[in-house]
Amino acid sequence: MQTYDFDRIRDRRHTSSLKWDVADTELPMWVADMDFETAPCIVSALRKRVEEQIFGYTVIPDRWYESYREWWGKYHGFDIKKEWLIFTTGVIPAISTAVRKFTTPAEKVIVQTPVYNVFFNSIVNNGRRVLENPLAYRDGEYTMDMEDLERKMRDPLATMLLLCNPQNPAGKIWGADTLKRIGELAKRHHVLVFSDEIHCDLTAPGCEYVPFASVSDICRDISITAVAPTKAFGIPGIQSAAVIVPEEGLRQRMDRALNTDEVAEPSAFAAECAVAAFSDEGREWLMQLREYIEGNKRLAVAYINEKLPKIKCVKQDATYLMWLDMNEYTDDSGSLAKFIRSKTGLYLSSGSIYRGNGSGFLRMNVACPRSLVEDGLRRLYDALNGYCLDSVYEKGSEAS
Ligand SMILES: Cc1ncc(COP(=O)(O)O)c(C=O)c1O
Numbered sequence: 001m002q003t004y005d006f007d008r009i010r011d012r013r014h015t016s017s018l019k020w021d022v023a024d025t026e027l028p029m030w031v032a033d034m035d036f037e038t039a040p041c042i043v044s045a046l047r048k049r050v051e052e053q054i055f056g057y058t059v060i061p062d063r064w065y066e067s068y069r070e071w072w073g074k075y076h077g078f079d080i081k082k083e084w085l086i087f088t089t090g091v092i093p094a095i096s097t098a099v100r101k102f103t104t105p106a107e108k109v110i111v112q113t114p115v116y117n118v119f120f121n122s123i124v125n126n127g128r129r130v131l132e133n134p135l136a137y138r139d140g141e142y143t144m145d146m147e148d149l150e151r152k153m154r155d156p157l158a159t160m161l162l163l164c165n166p167q168n169p170a171g172k173i174w175g176a177d178t179l180k181r182i183g184e185l186a187k188r189h190h191v192l193v194f195s196d197e198i199h200c201d202l203t204a205p206g207c208e209y210v211p212f213a214s215v216s217d218i219c220r221d222i223s224i225t226a227v228a229p230t231k232a233f234g235i236p237g238i239q240s241a242a243v244i245v246p247e248e249g250l251r252q253r254m255d256r257a258l259n260t261d262e263v264a265e266p267s268a269f270a271a272e273c274a275v276a277a278f279s280d281e282g283r284e285w286l287m288q289l290r291e292y293i294e295g296n297k298r299l300a301v302a303y304i305n306e307k308l309p310k311i312k313c314v315k316q317d318a319t320y321l322m323w324l325d326m327n328e329y330t331d332d333s334g335s336l337a338k339f340i341r342s343k344t345g346l347y348l349s350s351g352s353i354y355r356g357n358g359s360g361f362l363r364m365n366v367a368c369p370r371s372l373v374e375d376g377l378r379r380l381y382d383a384l385n386g387y388c389l390d391s392v393y394e395k396g397s398e399a400s
Pocket of ligand 1: 198
């Protein structure tokens with residue numbers, strides 16, 4: 001039974017929200033940020049901390065380690081040792097740190113495109129090169145191209161693989177066999193695997209993800225995994241994450257690197273939020289959230305199938321980000337996203353920013369009250385009707 005009110009609309013305009021920093025008539029469904037009030041247990045933990053009225057430098061309490069260990073043990077079948085865990089302020093800071101520490105300038109980091117666009121920034125802004133291993137796309141589903149992956153790993157300049165598990169934007173949970181095979185290839189070709197698992201708790205009801213480091217001893221020993229409560233509990237502004245590094249040598253170097261980059265120290269709120277999220281009350285809230293998001297997706301798929309049958313909804317089992325195949329309209333999703341925004345105010349992410357075959361896709365964030373999803377779908381319909389009649393639109397810049 002649903003006891004939390006995910007239908008409630010909170011006006012986030014003019015609240016310094018990145019997502020809602022848009023014109024008053026616009027509807028943002030782009031960045032991965034949810035429009036729900038977070039779990040009450042997190043709000044209580046924050047209130048309690050605020051009541052102390054002193055906000056000094058903070059250390060990581062034992063209960064932070066315990067909450068991660070229990071959550072991964074209970075729900076993800078992965079027995080994490082306390083010493084494997086290191087606090088960090090975010091997954092992207094940890095990725096950038098690992099890129100700097102474990103690769104040298106001009107080396108190549110493999111990414112499986114289409115993939116979360118900020119990965120490219122972490123690589124390129126640090127003077128490394130992106131090496132794409134495009135995902136294969138057939139019958140509306142993505143799989144990994146293992147032959148191409150091995151070819152890419154054989155390149156002596158390719159020293160790291162940035163894995164997205166589950167995958168953003170395709171919403172795919174990678175299976176244990178696939179992950180195990182990646183581990184074998186990576187070991188053979190001396191490639192470090194960084195597994196970004198930030199979306200791991202946002203799976204469809206009844207589906208669970210597989211932690212990369214849990215599938216074999218090899219995967220455990222050649223990887224760094226990043227996890228966080230921020231995506232699933234809608235608290236990315238709190239900046240609270242962790243890396244899991246089982247292998248001692250790697251761990252020491254990663255610990256040193258995070259500290260050198262000054263991204264290993266928590267704010268007064270970061271650890272408290274994680275402890276509250278990874279609790280029984282947090283779990284109950286999350287289970288209801290997952291049902292609600294699944295309901296939003298079902299509604300969107302039914303609407304699209306009926307009214308916009310030229311769009312294909314990619315089959316997904318994770319994330320709240322719908323990945324819409326627009327190839328029957330265009331393979332220039334940057335221009336299409338811009339057109340939709342200018343005609344109706346609906347702000348979607350252009351698939352082209354994720355590279356790979358993304359330029360034929362749009363990404364739509366449905367982690368919002370259902371009435372907003374309905375509003376977004378109506379706007380999409382209006383825009384695409386206009387788009388069909390008037391396919392003369394301005395080509396060029398993209399909606400980020
Ligand atoms: C795959 C992935 N990794 C990392 C992030 C951002 O993580 P953080 O805010 O902890 O840096 C996102 C945000 O959307 C994401 O989708």
